[in-house]
Amino acid sequence: MKVNESLAKSFGLNAEEWQKVVGIMGRTPSLTELGIFSVMWSEHCSYKSSRIWLKELPTKAPWVIHGPGENAGVIDIGDGLAAIFKMESHNHPSFIEPYQGAATGVGGILRDVFTMGARPIANLNALRFGDPSLPVTKRVVDGVVRGIGGYGNCVGVPTVGGEVNFHPAYNGNPLVNAMTVGIARKDKIFLSAAAGVGNPVVYVGSKTGRDGIHGATMASTEFDASSEEKRPTVQVGDPFTEKLLIEACLELMQTDAIVAIQDMGAAGLTSSSVEMAGKGGVGIELNLDNVPQRETGMTAYEMMLSESQERMLLVLKPERSEMARAIIEKWDLDYAIIGHITDTGHIVVKHKGVVEADIPLDPLAEAAPLYRRPVAETPKPAPLGKVESDVPLLAALEKLIGSPDLCSRRWIYDQYDSTVGGQTVKRPAQADAAIVRLEGSKRALAMTADCTPRYCVADPETGGAQAVAETWRNITATGAKPLAITDNMNFGNPEKPEIMGQFASAIKGMAAACIALDYPVVSGNVSLYNETEGRPILPTPAIGGVGVLEDAAQAVGYAAQPGLTLVVVGETHGELGRSLYLREICGREDGPPPTMDLAAERRNGDFVRAQIITGKVAACHDVADGGLLVAVAEMALAGDCGVDLTAGGDAKYWFGEDQARYVMAVQDAPTLLAAAAAAGIPATQIGSCIIGNKLTLSMAGAISLPQLRDAHERFFPAWFA
Amino acid sequence: MKAAILLFPGINRERDMVLAVRQSFGQEPAVIWHKETELPAGTDLVILPGGFSFGDYLRCGAMAAQSPIMRAVKAHAARGGYVLGVCNGFQILTEAGILPGALLRNASLRFLSMDTMLRVARADTVFTSHWQKGAEFRAPMAHGDGNYTADEETLNRLEGENLVAFRYADFNRNGSARAIAGIFSPNLRVLGLMPHPENLVDPLMGGTDGKPLFDALAAA
Numbered sequence: 001m002k003v004n005e006s007l008a009k010s011f012g013l014n015a016e017e018w019q020k021v022v023g024i025m026g027r028t029p030s031l032t033e034l035g036i037f038s039v040m041w042s043e044h045c046s047y048k049s050s051r052i053w054l055k056e057l058p059t060k061a062p063w064v065i066h067g068p069g070e071n072a073g074v075i076d077i078g079d080g081l082a083a084i085f086k087m088e089s090h091n092h093p094s095f096i097e098p099y100q101g102a103a104t105g106v107g108g109i110l111r112d113v114f115t116m117g118a119r120p121i122a123n124l125n126a127l128r129f130g131d132p133s134l135p136v137t138k139r140v141v142d143g144v145v146r147g148i149g150g151y152g153n154c155v156g157v158p159t160v161g162g163e164v165n166f167h168p169a170y171n172g173n174p175l176v177n178a179m180t181v182g183i184a185r186k187d188k189i190f191l192s193a194a195a196g197v198g199n200p201v202v203y204v205g206s207k208t209g210r211d212g213i214h215g216a217t218m219a220s221t222e223f224d225a226s227s228e229e230k231r232p233t234v235q236v237g238d239p240f241t242e243k244l245l246i247e248a249c250l251e252l253m254q255t256d257a258i259v260a261i262q263d264m265g266a267a268g269l270t271s272s273s274v275e276m277a278g279k280g281g282v283g284i285e286l287n288l289d290n291v292p293q294r295e296t297g298m299t300a301y302e303m304m305l306s307e308s309q310e311r312m313l314l315v316l317k318p319e320r321s322e323m324a325r326a327i328i329e330k331w332d333l334d335y336a337i338i339g340h341i342t343d344t345g346h347i348v349v350k351h352k353g354v355v356e357a358d359i360p361l362d363p364l365a366e367a368a369p370l371y372r373r374p375v376a377e378t379p380k381p382a383p384l385g386k387v388e389s390d391v392p393l394l395a396a397l398e399k400l401i402g403s404p405d406l407c408s409r410r411w412i413y414d415q416y417d418s419t420v421g422g423q424t425v426k427r428p429a430q431a432d433a434a435i436v437r438l439e440g441s442k443r444a445l446a447m448t449a450d451c452t453p454r455y456c457v458a459d460p461e462t463g464g465a466q467a468v469a470e471t472w473r474n475i476t477a478t479g480a481k482p483l484a485i486t487d488n489m490n491f492g493n494p495e496k497p498e499i500m501g502q503f504a505s506a507i508k509g510m511a512a513a514c515i516a517l518d519y520p521v522v523s524g525n526v527s528l529y530n531e532t533e534g535r536p537i538l539p540t541p542a543i544g545g546v547g548v549l550e551d552a553a554q555a556v557g558y559a560a561q562p563g564l565t566l567v568v569v570g571e572t573h574g575e576l577g578r579s580l581y582l583r584e585i586c587g588r589e590d591g592p593p594p595t596m597d598l599a600a601e602r603r604n605g606d607f608v609r610a611q612i613i614t615g616k617v618a619a620c621h622d623v624a625d626g627g628l629l630v631a632v633a634e635m636a637l638a639g640d641c642g643v644d645l646t647a648g649g650d651a652k653y654w655f656g657e658d659q660a661r662y663v664m665a666v667q668d669a670p671t672l673l674a675a676a677a678a679a680g681i682p683a684t685q686i687g688s689c690i691i692g693n694k695l696t697l698s699m700a701g702a703i704s705l706p707q708l709r710d711a712h713e714r715f716f717p718a719w720f721a
Numbered sequence: 722m723k724a725a726i727l728l729f730p731g732i733n734r735e736r737d738m739v740l741a742v743r744q745s746f747g748q749e750p751a752v753i754w755h756k757e758t759e760l761p762a763g764t765d766l767v768i769l770p771g772g773f774s775f776g777d778y779l780r781c782g783a784m785a786a787q788s789p790i791m792r793a794v795k796a797h798a799a800r801g802g803y804v805l806g807v808c809n810g811f812q813i814l815t816e817a818g819i820l821p822g823a824l825l826r827n828a829s830l831r832f833l834s835m836d837t838m839l840r841v842a843r844a845d846t847v848f849t850s851h852w853q854k855g856a857e858f859r860a861p862m863a864h865g866d867g868n869y870t871a872d873e874e875t876l877n878r879l880e881g882e883n884l885v886a887f888r889y890a891d892f893n894r895n896g897s898a899r900a901i902a903g904i905f906s907p908n909l910r911v912l913g914l915m916p917h918p919e920n921l922v923d924p925l926m927g928g929t930d931g932k933p934l935f936d937a938l939a940a941a
């Protein structure tokens with residue numbers, strides 16, 4: 001293979017970037033060097049289109065220990081403990097090979113978290129699929145769900161939450177965003193900056209094969225008809241080895257052997273070695289002869305670019321390396337010293353006695369391309385205008401609650417082990433956020449993943465703010481205090497101004513919400529080029545939120561129980577723009593998304609949380625997709641409890657998706673209403689929970705719970721029957 | 722009752738089991754690595770927890786059944802010692818020949834994670850003495866291969882000798898022969914079952930339905 005501009009182009013580098021490479025090297029680079037430059041400068045690794053915008057996000061708070069820049073974000077959650085978490089996409093591989101794409105997505109995000117010293121305690125995911133009437137969608141859903149389960153169940157980390165949307169915009173580009181949350185002692189956090197000239201660089205985990213070569217580059221281009229041919233660049237996951245790797249690393253972390261540690265994720269050995277040495281301001285020399293290899297005859301280029309899974313790179317104290325070997329080998333994992341730290345500021349890669357690469361690290365990082373790409377703002381949507389429908393309210397409810405975006409996710413979460421670990425307090429569909437207790441502490445974490453792409457496409461700024469606020473609201477509705485988020489920015493081709501405009505506006509909205517809610521971003525991931533044959537996905541800034549409960553026993557779910565009174569907190573104006581009612585009942589996807597009033601969001605949420613902590617709230621549910629009547633119906637179904645709604649209202653009232661609202665179920669409504677009035681919080685009594693099996697709507701009749709449940713539970717089992 | 726929990730590579734519910742044992746027994750169980758060849762002196766109860774030993778890449782439990790520690794477990798069982806195998810632990814016990822039958826892929830060919838109801842077939846064993854005969858209790862299940870099977874003769878013998886421990890009471894989701902969820906050895910000192918009583922031993926886990934198993938063992 002002759003190294004020239006044309007080869008660089010096929011590796012994803014443009015002419016200007018190629019010239020920069022030649023300038024830095026002062027000569028034509030070797031094939032291995034070109035490979036290293038191309039992956040480090042790929043969109044996936046360099047964030048070259050997104051970096052200038054990501055800087056706008058607030059990342060600091062007194063409880064933030066490590067913000068973006070490490071393998072995952074770290075926050076202080078009290079009792080000397082830290083929560084370590086991140087969400088990451090595996091979109092492109094999941095389209096090409098759904099099972100392995102999703103499985104290795106879970107594996108990769110787990111490694112980002114345990115590499116910092118955390119035991120993973122929860123997995124979540126945010127999934128978007130295409131039109132459910134297409135056979136390909138069914139195949140992708142099945143593969144992705146099996147892949148997430150296959151990996152997560154085997155490693156023994158409970159999958160406790162997530163979200164799923166369907167929209168034709170994801171037909172050729174499903175999104176698989178996986179989130180892991182782990183727990184560590186806050187004085188035992190492990191970082192990736194290498195140090196100590198002469199210290200050994202140690203390779204731990206699975207052997208290196210030819211799988212996944214140039215995966216990061218694949219994630220940095222659009223799809224076309226030839227994408228199926230890229231199947232060989234999708235890696236294969238081995239959750240058993242991952243489980244061993246988790247236990248081996250956590251055992252090794254109990255010692256003082258580790259100077260620095262990083263997983264080999266995208267761009268494998270290249271990115272881990274370059275980033276570790278770069279962050280530490282040192283050099284690194286690798287001897288690839290010592291890399292454990294699964295196949296014979298691998299070249300330096302292939303080894304440096306392989307994305308074989310379940311591998312870690314460590315810098316150890318030399319006097320501890322034999323003890324470390326004993327721990328790693330106890331777990332039957334490969335352990336190999338493949339290099340050492342130098343003071344040259346270069347990465348030097350040797351193979352069979354030949355220097356295959358010698359690149360100065362500073363220019364590789366500092367000269368990495370950074371683009372302020374042209375931005376075209378999304379035009380503000382036209383006003384909604386009159387909404388007409390002759391569908392009766394309860395018929396609309398039945399249809400909505402059975403629609404793919406609102407129906408029960410039981411078929412999915414029944415394939416995920418949600419109880420392993422013995423700490424799950426609220427499982428899927430029991431509360432607005434998953435609740436997992438911390439071993440040896442009364443505390444628990446509340447976790448959720450949310451985004452409403454149909455709002456984002458109409459108004460990315462409002463949609464970005466809404467995604468952040470919805471996670472905050474879901475955590476609040478359990479009684480937990482929301483602390484921080486991770487973001488997974490899924491967008492189309494950034495070279496198109498309208499896409500870059502969506503990105504910039506979403507960031508603006510997210511930043512405003514983060515500031516208003518005291519809810520910083522501590523980690524994240526960007527996935528661009530989510531387009532197939534020029535058609536982009538809906539802008540999807542998926543947000544993963546984490547909050548803390550001082551006492552796990554304070555957590556509330558959303559199941560209604562007889563004898564309780566239902567009170568809505570927050571104002572209802574009846575905003576139907578971009579609502580599911582509008583789409584599913586009226587066949588329209590227009591108008592502006594619901595207004596975000598971040599001050600009201602904060603006020604209402606702080607009030608709700610304080611009420612839950614008093615112990616007087618039996619159940620609480622945020623009002624989101626589908627509006628108020630859907631929220632109440634979900635509470636009735638969760639508790640198998642009749643509901644008598646006395647408030648009167650039209651479709652706008654019952655199905656509007658006005659933000660910053662919660663339904664609370666309490667014994668003593670007058671006291672709650674008085675507290676709300678005293679705090680200046682809008683609150684209205686709307687009905688009561690009764691013994692019975694009907695949901696009754698004043699002036700509009702009743703629907704039986706079995707009928708409602710049948711509608712709610714039907715979609716997935718029927719689809720996969 | 723002195724308990725030892727076996728740890729094979731890929732097992733992932735050992736921490737859950739430690740919690741349940743610690744709570745009911747009031748003492749810390751030993752956790753024994755599979756490459757050991759002996760159980761701690763004085764071990765009364767050996768527990769094989771759930772997970773994916775060796776990834777379950779061969780038949781579930783087949784590799785673990787060949788681990789060094791299993792010779793000691795067989796000797797322990799032969800001496801009349803107590804053994805509890807849950808989920809992958811049950812699969813390992815069948816692969817080791819300590820209990821009869823085998824666990825096949827679930828009839829749906831999908832992993833199943835949900836609560837199930839179990840009926841207690843007999844209450845006169847060291848494992849079940851804190852339940853009434855015929856009692857029903859809730860237990861989470863989480864497995865891809867829980868479809869109990871054995872030849873007709875073995876199934877008839879298990880039923881004839883009253884060695885079925887638990888049956889699925891609400892819905893036999895995994896397709897097990899005769900809705901069998903767990904079985905005893907002929908001396909009633911070895912119990913294998915698929916669902917996870919250890920995951921319901923605390924109100925914050927969603928209930929205490931599984932606690933009687935551990936309380937009964939603690940009292941034995």
